[in-house]
Amino acid sequence: MKQGDKIVYAFGKYTREDRWASYYYQIREILEVNPSTLLEVGIGEGVLMGYLKSNTNISYTSLDVADDLHPDVVGNVTKIPFTDSSFDTVCAFEVLEHLPFEHFELALQELKRVSKKHVVISLPHFGPPVLFLLKLPFLRRIQIAFKIPYPQKHVFNGQHHWEIGKKSFPQRRIRKTIRKYFSIIKEFIPFENQYHHFFILEK
Numbered sequence: 001m002k003q004g005d006k007i008v009y010a011f012g013k014y015t016r017e018d019r020w021a022s023y024y025y026q027i028r029e030i031l032e033v034n035p036s037t038l039l040e041v042g043i044g045e046g047v048l049m050g051y052l053k054s055n056t057n058i059s060y061t062s063l064d065v066a067d068d069l070h071p072d073v074v075g076n077v078t079k080i081p082f083t084d085s086s087f088d089t090v091c092a093f094e095v096l097e098h099l100p101f102e103h104f105e106l107a108l109q110e111l112k113r114v115s116k117k118h119v120v121i122s123l124p125h126f127g128p129p130v131l132f133l134l135k136l137p138f139l140r141r142i143q144i145a146f147k148i149p150y151p152q153k154h155v156f157n158g159q160h161h162w163e164i165g166k167k168s169f170p171q172r173r174i175r176k177t178i179r180k181y182f183s184i185i186k187e188f189i190p191f192e193n194q195y196h197h198f199f200i201l202e203k
Contacts, residue, residue: 021193033120035089042077061087085113089116091121093196104177131191
């Protein structure tokens with residue numbers, strides 16, 4: 001379901017410092033699994049696409065429901081128009097929460113189907129964060145982050161149907177659902193962006 005036009009991605013409104021930090025981790029995790037071919041579901045601002053096309057030899061393909069973003073293929077994550085095992089890695093960053101939660105598993109199945117090995121995703125993780133950072137000369141930086149549990153009921157805002165940490169969507173439920181289809185080989189929340197929860201998955 002298309003939920004916004006290209007104007008949604010305006011600099012300063014959508015693109016803030018924390019989101020740029022998230023782009024760093026998207027690129028880092030993609031490069032770590034070292035794919036030759038990659039499908040990105042949800043093209044967004046095209047930052048990942050631009051970096052990979054300009055700086056790597058990865059064969060990149062994009063899929064999005066929004067035709068005004070000019071993806072390589074217009075399509076939906078619940079019915080990806082590619083054959084089984086078409087790509088070494090498939091990624092979907094801040095995409096799956098735009099589907100009703102009852103479609104989450106179908107999307108995971110499709111991501112798994114078209115991937116040969118890895119799937120890399122991030123999901124919004126609600127919760128007031130506590131951050132502590134200390135850097136003294138000649139000493140390694142110390143940083144600590146955690147979320148204060150605050151199970152607020154989620155209300156659809158025209159974009160997100162659900163978020164990790166909201167009432168009815170605790171972390172354990174999301175992990176249990178993901179583990180029906182994948183092994184979770186790594187997960188983390190970047191210190192610089194406490195709203196994005198990354199999962200690196202393997203078939």
